[in-house]
Amino acid sequence: MTRTVLTVDDSRTMRDMLRMALAGAGFNVVEAVDGEHGLEVLSAHRPDVIITDINMPKLDGFGFIEAVRVDDDYRAIPILVLTTESDPAKKDRARRAGATGWIVKPFNPEKLVDAIRRVAA
């Protein structure tokens, strides 16, 4: 069965990049432009995995992860955050919020798919 990945990023470039890599690996990709939008898309699409950015308008990555984790319907969806090595504090905060794992930028499509495999049933 095709798995659905929800990507949440305010950068169109980054969404396109993720889509290219994920679609190329056979995933169905749904997108959201910020955390708030992500929560809306979540209910419509029930993704198997979520990949989210941290810096976003309206609802940022931390808030988005927390919101997903407090919702009984979605709490078990693995969430990968896009992070940078330079900011261990952000990564830790994302983990505390409930992130399942992380993808360190820069990454290539293999690394991305690898990270999804590690968290997706």
Add this chain to the structure above:
Amino acid sequence: MTEEITVTGERRELISFRVGEQEYCVDIMAVREIRGWSPATTLPQSPGYMRGVINLRGAVLPIMDLACRLGMPVIEPTVRSVFIVVKAGDRMIGMLVDAVSDILSITDDLVQPTPDLACDAVRSFIRGIISIDGRMISEISLDRLLPEREALAA
């Protein structure tokens, strides 16, 4: 010009046509279509060989009087006159000629250099001369036919 045109074994197809009493041809690859004459809209401030422009399926197509361009008397179009739509560089133009003759299949070794006696203006439009069955057919060099865009705009 004494040097020989390079001999290649590749065959090319040419469309030959009549301008006055003379025969000319162009490479068939450059020809987009052949159409019957229809009156053209005169272009002001243009050289005498430009007959004007016509509507070719929505595009504005300039029509060149080939006879005039080659220094011969202006063609008075008749019902049998046609224009050959050719691609010259990035532009499409219609060449007004008296009649289309036939399609020739030649190899480049049949093309002879243009003799010296031709005037410079004519020579620059002629790629070479082809001799077939006693006919003398001059191949038109399309890229020279239209003036440079800036040259005339000035």
Add this chain to the structure above:
Amino acid sequence: MDELEAIKVTFFQECEELLADLEGGLLAMQDGNDDGDTVNAVFRAVHSIKGGAGAFGLEPLVRFAHVFETLLDAVRSNEVPATPDLVVTLLRASDVLADHVSSARGLGVVDEAVSAAMAAELKACTDPNAAPAPVAAPVVEAVAFEAAPVAAAPAETLIGADDALDDDDLGFDFQPMTITIDEQAADVAAAAGNVWTVSIRPKSDLYRKANETALLLRELARLGPIEATLDASAIPPLDMLDAEAAYATWTVRLETEEDETAIREVFEFVDGDCDLEITRGEGLAPDAALAALLAGEAPAPVAAPAAPEPVIVAEAPAPVVIEAAPEPVAVAPVVEAAPAPVAAPVAPAAPVAAAPAAAKTQQIDVPGPGQSVIRVDPERIDRLIDLVGELVINQAMLAQRVGEYGIAPSSNLAMGLDELEQLTREIQDSVMAIRAQPVKSVFQRMPRLVREVASMTGKQARLVMDGENTEVDKTVIERLSDPITHMLRNAIDHGLESPEERKAAGKNPEGVVKLAALHRSGRIVIEVSDDGKGINRERVHSIAIKKGLISPELQLTDEEIDNLIFLPGFSTADKISDVSGRGVGMDVVKRSVQALGGRISITSRPGQGSTFTLSLPLTLAVLDGMVVDVAGETLVVPLAAIVESLRPKPEEVRPLGPVGSVLAVRDSFVPLIDVGLTLGYRDSSPPPTEGVVLLVEGEDGSRAALVADAIHGQRQVVIKSLEQNYQQVDGVAAATILGDGRVALILDVDAVISLRRREPPRPAEPTLIAAE
């Protein structure tokens, strides 16, 4: 790589938007709106540019954006106060960032010294306690030095290379989060058939973050054959079970040629969320073995296939059965079958429930508010617009043919044709609307221009913009930038006074330049106004006389004097200044505007400022024109140029000089121009009284009376390029195709006026400014 190239195009588009957001945010901060949202938006803009740039390996851009972002992050967290001075610095940095973006796009070169100095300044602002900003030269060196290794990285397939340069000279000490490799790992890796024992005791946090032990085991199985045993002794009875808590300990025997690092990597995401012990060799981890013994059952390992397929754990106290299953469906039934020990894996089962729902809706793509955007190749739209143009022509042709048969207007056929015309028009409008864009894309480049021009000329200028969302066809948008740039330059350089002069005149030392866009009678109007000193008419007048542009006797209205600045060869600055000069005068601007069927004019009030007004058609694809006959040819005269049409009476036509004549229109005399003669359609002009006269106004406000033979009426025509297959023709703006299928030429009114001025000797030729 095509897809990647397409994303790169998107990236640069996004950069334009982000740069605009950045600038907009900074300007808002300058106006005192430094609330958290604004600062965050500013930060995100730079952050996103950096992220995308990293993905494409645009290192110089990444480097600069990183320094910039670091400072913005500090501002965001209130470590660095957003003082007005700082915001000015940030604005300048945004300009340099824009340069980097352009450079990355291949549209210009970054001044490395400026960039390095800016970066140094930003760093100094970030950490005021650090050593004073180094002088430019060493920074350039440092940048150049670091550029080499970064550039060497194979960046083309990397996505979001956000921080490729954390260890640059920021004055920050980021500790790279490298995972420590045990000394022994290296030699272990060499040996084949190594056996490892991995003991995993998950904490509840592991499940709370949607991690799963089953997946960890699956990952381990990718390294080599595993045997996993579960010690469930710690699992409490069901009634005491906390579903979120974790009780079990897994002991895994792993045979792998990989080293310990590879094993630890499997647990990277659960670091801290489970107790992990990795030991070399056979044997159970002591506590797990003990626990198993205490539970009264010997752990019985069961082989798991070292396959990448999902490995699902069906629970039983121990021994544990690990089986490969294609779908994670086994868990739920087992919960009922074996109550006690299954608590831990229950939470991760939720995704299973989610799966069918996802399948149901997965065909819907990008949903949500404001997201119903279709991306279309612009060429397809251009093609559509061309086709609709053909449709309009065809419909007109059809109507004309039918009209020739003398069909009654009330007949079904005529009414049907009317409806067709209506529909065609609506289709045309709708299609044109697709290509319409707000002028914002052009406007957003202007604040920077104003800053730069102001700083070069020593003026203080504030740009106020209005109507950025005014829409206009893409073909026009692309042509707006140059004239607006020139008008703004002119307004600051020539319009605004120096701060001292302004103070002396009792004005705010900071001048205001306003850029506005609006729709007016089917055209787009761009106004550039300043609150400067206005045009010095006396000076303009005398310069125009001195340069022989007008005759000294000519009486001009104020407005006419103001518009002298558009005359070729006119320049009020005694020496061409670096700013307005650049070899381009307002006459050139005017010519380019006219070429688009536009007009430009200026009005001025001494001491209060000047206003440039530029009007352009909303599209360059269609034009409203008057169809006229001239010497047997059909011509289209742009309606925008026509003031009125009239039939001259004999007493209104007065000869002037040997061949010329003028038309008396109310109180003024307007030169009569026979279009057929001017374009060379005929050798002599028939008496003007036999034809019709179109009173036209050139873009400079000069009037002329064009003589044609007959008028056919107004029509909207589709503009066709003559240049595509031929070239520009003097006196002709473009071509179109009329209802009869023939090509008609669209007259270039200004060119016709100036063509006529070039005609042979006309003694005492009045200037193109009509006399009162």
